[in-house]
Amino acid sequence: MLEITRxxxxxGKHQALTDVALEVARGEIVAILxxxxxxxxxxxxxxxxxxxxxxxxVVRLGGTDIASLAPHLIVERGIALxxxxxxxxxxxxxxxxxxxxxxxxxxxxxxxxxxxxxxxLFPRLTERMSQAVRTMSGGEQQxxxxxxxxxxxxxxxxxxxxxxxxxxxxxxxxFRALKTIRGDxxxxxxxxxxxxxxxxxxDRVYLIEQGRxxxxxxxxxxxxxxxxxxxxxxQSRAPKSPATSSESGSLP
Ligand code: ATP
Numbered sequence: 001m002l003e004i005t006r007x008x009x010x011x012g013k014h015q016a017l018t019d020v021a022l023e024v025a026r027g028e029i030v031a032i033l034x035x036x037x038x039x040x041x042x043x044x045x046x047x048x049x050x051x052x053x054x055x056x057x058v059v060r061l062g063g064t065d066i067a068s069l070a071p072h073l074i075v076e077r078g079i080a081l082x083x084x085x086x087x088x089x090x091x092x093x094x095x096x097x098x099x100x101x102x103x104x105x106x107x108x109x110x111x112x113x114x115x116x117x118x119x120x121l122f123p124r125l126t127e128r129m130s131q132a133v134r135t136m137s138g139g140e141q142q143x144x145x146x147x148x149x150x151x152x153x154x155x156x157x158x159x160x161x162x163x164x165x166x167x168x169x170x171x172x173x174x175f176r177a178l179k180t181i182r183g184d185x186x187x188x189x190x191x192x193x194x195x196x197x198x199x200x201x202x203d204r205v206y207l208i209e210q211g212r213x214x215x216x217x218x219x220x221x222x223x224x225x226x227x228x229x230x231x232x233x234x235q236s237r238a239p240k241s242p243a244t245s246s247e248s249g250s251l252p
Contacts, residue, residue, distance in 0.1 A: 001026045001187050002047070002061055002079075002156050008054040009039075009046050016042045017053075017211040024156060024187040029178065031198035031219065032191045033232050034208035040191040041084060043208065044158045047189070048081040049074040061156065075104050078155035082162065084191075086145040090134030094125055097133055097144050101151030111151070118147040121177045139170025146177065150186075157181065159190040163197060175201050195232035199223045 002024040009017045017039045024030045032040050045051045047059060049071040059067040061077050069077070080101075088097050098118060102111045119126045122143040128136065133144055142162060149157055162178070163171040171194070178201060182188055192198040198219075199205065205222045207215035222228045 002189070003058070004047070004060075005058045007043070007046060007057040007059065007067075009042055009051055010054065011042075015211060017046065020208065020211070020213055022189075022206050022213070022216070024189050026155070026187050027182055027185045028204065029182050029188040029190065029202045031202035031205045032189070032208055033195055033198065033205055033228075034214075038208045039211040040208055041160055042211075044081060044083075044160050044189070044191060047074075048079060048158060050081070072104070075152055076106050078106065078153070079158065080149035080152045080154035080156075081158040082142075082145045082149050082160065084160040084164065086141050088133045088141055088145050088148065091132060093130050093132055094136075094144055095129040097148050098151050101148035104152050107151060107153045110153070114151055114153065118150050121150075121180055122147055122173075137167075137170070139166040139174065142166060142170070142174055143177070146174070146181075150181065154186060156187040156189065159188065159192075161191055161193055163192060163194050171197065199228075199233075 004023070005021045007017055007020040008015070020039075020043060022030070032043065034040050042051065046053045046057075049066070049069055053059065053067050057067050058065055061079060064077070066074055066077055066079075089100070092100075098115060102108065102114065107114070124140065125143055125147060128140070133141055136144070146159070146162070162174055166174065175197060178188055190198065190202075199222055202219040205217060205219050206213065
């Protein structure tokens, strides 16, 4: 559904992305892993049209190149970004934020049914429809942000750090909802600081280092790769073999 090749972007002299390539299929969760400053957020912003890719980039959605479209036209094509920090309107109510999500022309039909679906995904929003979003917890605000993105009837959802600052309980709720959204056939491309959680939920993973592709694979295989475990899962050594486990058993 989404196919990217040769995506580059420079902030002035700083080359943030160089020739990045990736794909996301319908009904697939793809996670991007990379160190701080690797270019992950820049990649999502470039797909959403918030920053311009350098000439030569190809960003295809359903076969159409969207690399040079304005952000609102990219939303009309079916891409919704939930930015880091959520981008919700704090002074507006939950209902108003969700309504704003349905503004694109592609979303005007079936708005009531979509709202019902969002409230089914995040039931705790139901009794808070008239609450100002700034008075809600971080996790609840994240639900509003994802709900608002879903109101635009996306084919592809881009998520930048969806679990940042959330309690474990609310993170689990958000990740559960993402699985349901995948089940509805939406593609999900997410950047997530919790590498373990991303590897648990994702179907495939891309590694980005210093703005370049540095690896890709099935999440289930990545999870068992000792290099990935060392770099992203905070494990200092490879899984123990029988010989090394008896050694470590003798450590003080
Ligand atoms: P993090 O995990 O820390 O959020 P990231 O992988 O999302 O990092 P980006 O935010 O995409 O990284 O930034 C990539 C590089 O581009 C970094 O070196 C960053 O300092 C730089 N950068 C990002 N935004 C700007 C900007 N508006 N102007 C100049 N440089 C920027």
